[in-house]
Amino acid sequence: MEVNDRIISDKNAQQTGFSGNEGDQMAHGIREKINFTFQSDGLNLQGFMALPEASLQRLPSVQIHHGGGGYSTVYEHMAEEMARQGFVGITMIHRGYPGSEGEMEYGKGEIADIGNLTEIIMARPFIDQARMGIMGYSRGALNALLALERYSFFSAGVLWSTPVDMIDHVGVNPWIAEMVGGSPEEVPREYHIRSSINFVDDINCPVLLIHGEVDDVIPVRHTVRLAKALKKLHKSFELKLFPGEGHVWSQRGFETNWRLTVDFFRRQFQS
Secondary structure: OOOOOOOEOHHHHHHOOOOOHHHHHOOOOEEEEEEEEEEEOOEEEEEEEEEEOOOOOOEEEEEEEOOOOOOOHHHHHHHHHHHHOOOEEEEEOOOOOOOOOOOOOOOOHHHHHHHHHHHHHHOOOOEEEEEEEEEEEOHHHHHHHHHHHHOOOOOEEEEEOOOOOHHHHHHHOHHHHHHHOOOOOOOHHHHHHOOHHHHHHHOOOOEEEEEEOOOOOOOOHHHHHHHHHHHHOOOOEEEEEEOOOOOOEOHHHHHHHHHHHHHHHHHHOOO
């Protein structure tokens, strides 16, 4: 079990109030919270959406994808906070986690699920299809990045603590090999398709990369390597590395990341 893959400690999650420096721009109430079920690959998966109180114009949206530690209320709180910032906030319970059907595939079937979720969201009359963002943490960032590389839906992405090379990732976390289907020598293609570093040329929108420098679950070298590949290919990106932060973010680190994330999406989605 990925016991160290929670975005923020349980104690700090209870304390986090999203009350950072962006507070003076939190002009929106929440019009509606929607729990919904959707189908993907024959599986029933659970989703959640928070809508801002806004005019009937089409709205920007941000999907938020949870880490390997599982879905928790902090992700719904993040979606609600996105709504307070004027975005439609969307999150889901990935396959294999309580509340959704199926088995975890660690960056394979989950990418098809994101695509199916996005097509469903795009059909909503209040969604601006030209201003759709995606973000994720840890395994959720892996899924978000692979989705950015596969689909042309998204116009911005934010990635917290992202593994980009599955061979390197399993070397540090050998228990993941079972979900991938074996060792790199046994199933090399399964590692290749889950390694976003192989498909960086397919990223066609700005991305913000965030990582803690003392992360011992997904070492910072993953994000540094991604940044170098993006720079080499002249892709648009921003990089934020934080000394003293590990894989589970401190309250201060989480709130800093959140301010950076909201600001990034706001800048990318300016009308």
